[in-house]
Amino acid sequence: MKNTMFKFAHMADIHIGAHKDKRLIDLEIESFNESIDICIKEGVKFIIIAGDFFHEPVPELEQVRKIIKKLIELSELNIPVYVVYGSHDKWGSGETIIELLEAAKLIIKIYNPKTVDGKIRLEMHQDKETGVKLAGIPGKRGGLEIHIFERLDREHLENQDGLKIFVFHSGIEELKPDFLKNAMDMKCIPINLFPKGFDYYAGGHIHKRDEFNIQNYQNIIFPGPSFIGHGWKDYADVSKGEKRGFYIVSCENNKIIDNGIKFIEMNKIEGKFIEFDDVTGKRAKQVNEEINKKLEEEDVDNKLVTIRIFGELLSGNKADIDTSAIRKLLTNKNAIAPQINDRKVTTKEVRKIRMSSEDKLEIEEELFKESIINIKPESHSLQNEKGIIMAKELLKILKKSPKDSSGKNSTALQNKITKSSIEILGISEIMEE
Amino acid sequence: MIIPGARKLINRLIPEVLDREIGDPHIQGEDIEVFPSKKENFKLINKIESPRDIAFVDGGNLELIGAPNFSIQLNRVYKAKWHNDRRITNKRLEFFSATYSTSLVDNQIQYKTIFELDSNEIKLRELLPKEEDLSFAANDRSIMSGNQVADISRVSSIGRRFAEWTNATDLIDELNENDILMIDGTLQSNFTNESTYLTNLRRKAREKRVILCGLSKTSSLQTTTGLSLLGSINRLAEENSIEREWYYPFAISRATDHDVMIFIIKLSRNSNRIFRFEVDRKTFEELNDLQINEIFSTIMRNSNDLSFIGYPYGLIDADNMARVSYDESDEYKGIITSVLAKSGASKEFLRHIQAKDAHDILNMILK
């Protein structure tokens, strides 16, 4: 073991490719590049990305190209990038950009399992320069990585000497943040399934920065997204001023030094969060007027804007609130990717489906959950939780357009959609027959 | 205040009881031979195994409704067969009897008795005595109490007595040779026409070689010195340290209607109780000593129940099963009364009943 001082960086949930707005796309790459620059400047010896590097297994190539450029820079400086999959950058069994990058030796996947005596043994990867040992478990859709944790050979990991880092992309049951307290479907891992006694637990998946030290588990760190993240809540958090960034950790003599865990803020974008909570007892027309009037006065130039509207309208329909006009107004005022949430606007007639969540994906999940109890398929993979996961994955694939950039139907893209669908349904063999 | 008086009385009585010689048995009657009291008369009973069964017959009755001119009674006769301490068979016959007085015949009131059963079965009816055998003139000495005309309820109870004989006779069919048939009381007829029944019984028993006997719970026999016979023999046994079970013959009667050997017996060394016992003479005289011992041993083996040590349990059982209790009588009284009421004759009957029930009413008031 080399007794030198060194630093490493820990980031997660970068979600390259999560945004549609051009400005956000650009800012996202900028943010990533800047964070790498900071790492280089700080002299980190390696970088950990704890999952969801990309928002999809195969993101837009233009964005990938820009990322590769930066990774090449790191590679040339001999700064390895250690990665585990998250729940977004790999699902199903198709190819992923991560595999490509690994093949190109631009990143190193540190999840190396093998089965020994019925248990899953993770081979630790040792960083050449620092001697730090790393092991990791990827995140999976629906928290299915819990099955890996349950079969993990913890003793093997705990018996390793030297400075050890455990990388993961999961929520921890006992350390779930407050905003997830009602997310019963979010599978988290009980803390005692983690190997004890590691020097650092590099977490991802939870889009809130947090640090924990509890008995047997020191330095459990969730950096949160390094840019915005994705989805309504992340937009709202950033709009409210919540800081995004990553960690740089200083080590010496085989240990993390006291106060050596530093959060590096990346404030690439300013935000504005505007709430309209006084629609109760008003008609939609009046609400539209009031919102427009208020927004006229707001300075939203180049800002990430999220609007929340809630209350019970006196009459009319939620659809009568002209969110398009609001969006257009904000866009005209140069707001970046305005997000409008009116889910909690109700009228007396509308009390059909209760939605406790404001995120589109979570809404989908709740809808599936409410519907699946009425379906009684024979196949286990279509039942309950597994059924919901499969449905979500299918929906994601089927949402993709088979049209190419010219707007024409592409056979290749269609085939790709079909193939992915068959894989998700697990009927490849049947189809071959 | 009464204690000194009691003390003085007892002090005067003691010499009359304690200070006398035992004397010899004193029995009045023709054809009776009495044996002098002596210790040699005691015969010890040796307990032996025996294949003999022993049967018991007893009866009970209770007046349900009575008037000076009629008495309605419920009667029971019970018979059971035992082997040692095990009951083998038992049967109980229950019947109503009514005795009523008729108009004068030869200037005498006549009493007639009728019987009725629930069942119409002829076999059962044959177990009842003949009604004509239970007709008595009111001045029949066998039913009178001293010089008083017999109480009609007492006359009515004679029917039960006769029924015991008929049932005992019937029971012999279930017994084998050398089995024992024991009656509660003596084998002596007391009432007019009774001897016929007893004679039938005796004859049938002799024909089948069944040992017919009777055991009396009480005895008022005395000795020539005025002491009670049973008490004296008990004292004789004690004075001679005879502690085991024994039998003591003290008389033979050869009268036509009372042809028996008479004993005093002690059936358990754990009890001081002794009883008068008599057995049919003819049958008895044909037995040898071993057989005699066997008979007494058989009876002895039925006499070890703790409820009354030294008294045959079969007789306790028969008494219990034949008895008609006052509690039961109310129910039957109710039945009779309701039948009377339905017949429309209760008013007439009541007229006569009231001549006699003042005591009952007084009793109710004084309760």
Add this chain to the structure above:
Amino acid sequence: MNNKEIDFVGQVISGDVAGILIREKNVGKNIELGDLLIIDEDDNNSVLLKVFDLSFGSQISPSNMELAAGLSLEGMGDEIGFYESNLRNYTLANAKAIIKITKEGIKIPKVLPKFFSKIRYATKEDLQFISKPPEDPVYLGNIRSGSKVLDDVPVYLNGTDFFTHHVLIPATTGRGKSNLVKTMLWSVLKLGKFGVLVLDAHDEYYGRHELGLKDHQNAKEKLRYYSSDAPVGSNTLLINIRTIAPEHFEGIVNFTEAQKQAIWLFSNTFRETWIERIVLSDVGEFEGLVQDTTLAVLQRKLRTSLGIYQKDGEIICDNPVFSLQGGESTLDGITGHLQDGKIVIIDTSKLADQTELLIGSMIASKVFYRYRASKGKGQLIDNCPISIIIEEAPRVLSNDQLQEAGENIYSTIAREGRKFKVGLIAITQLTSLIPKIILSNLNTKIILGNEMSAERRAIIDCAAQDLSEEDRTIGSLDKGEAIVSSVFTKFAIPIYTPLFEDIARRESKKDNKDDYELKLD
């Protein structure tokens, strides 16, 4: 079947509505306390009786019997005895007619059975009306007649009725209370429709080192285990101090009026950091608002109940359960599990009494108020009924405790929970300490053996059926035997709960593999 073929055990000889006297057939029969007997009135009607008393009957006078005994003891009178002892000495059973079974169904009997009726033991065919499982059946045991168990007559209660109408389990130590609760929870796991919170003071339900609920086939899906010392795979019990609200202490920790007011002041001012603020406060810091002595006592009480105090300006948490790090969503998580129809076991075996009650109070409050809000929104119908098992219930439900410390969430649930599908299962050795008004709300009583007559009296007084004659029976209940007295049963049903280990061994999952095909990539 004619009389000769039926195995009669006795005959009615007297009695009245309160008790029918039966003479037992001597040879080979032994009527027991609690035996269920049948009088067949005709082919379509029979009466079910239950024996509540036994006595000797005899044709022999007491003095003779004493003599006999003396002779026997002193070794005298070898040949002397009682002839036909079986006939003259016998057992008299006093029984009560509890149900009339007819073709149309079962009814409460209103007339005496026929005099001199012959009596036989009840069979499973007679008791079919009990063994038919209701909807969502919760298994309690098998029907018991005396000490005989009718293995093929299981006793169930409808789960919703059972849990939402509260349960009392009065039992002294060693009567099989844990076995009963485990067996009951095992059947609840099969249903997966009822949330049950178990505050496990002896860590005996999960089965860390022995067979337990963890071995159920549905355990992975429907069982959650929280412990400060959790085995691998189960949840570490960690509760963030900022999730503790003042009302959680109500009825658990005694505060004076001044202390209560101080608490509310801190809570309103500092919101979720109220506890930290109290602990970190210095003398004189809130002069004029809170007396120093009040503050000092509060700090002491918080240290006692939560293990939290300050040292050099830093908050220290001694208690492994409470922390400032993590555990923010534990209470919501547990509540969510319960709402989802899971059994949640909280291992409180390593915790102090007060801590256990406090944790229970926190969860119970969350459950109760969430469900109350659901009802307000018209959503209660979709919620799984939830029940909370509390051992040594007088700690929170006794007269003294309620008067001294005031109402608490448990007493609130006992009184109002039924309206909101939240129930209580109160386990206690001392029923007499619980106020009658609460006892009357506990609509099912599963009565195990109790040798204390005062306690039996208290149980009998609050039972759903007239158990006035069952005093002796309750006193003689052996381990595993119980009487179920419920507003949902026609009569008080005697049961025997089989050994949990036998059930678990028979029905547990065969191996630890789940059916998830793990891909290692």
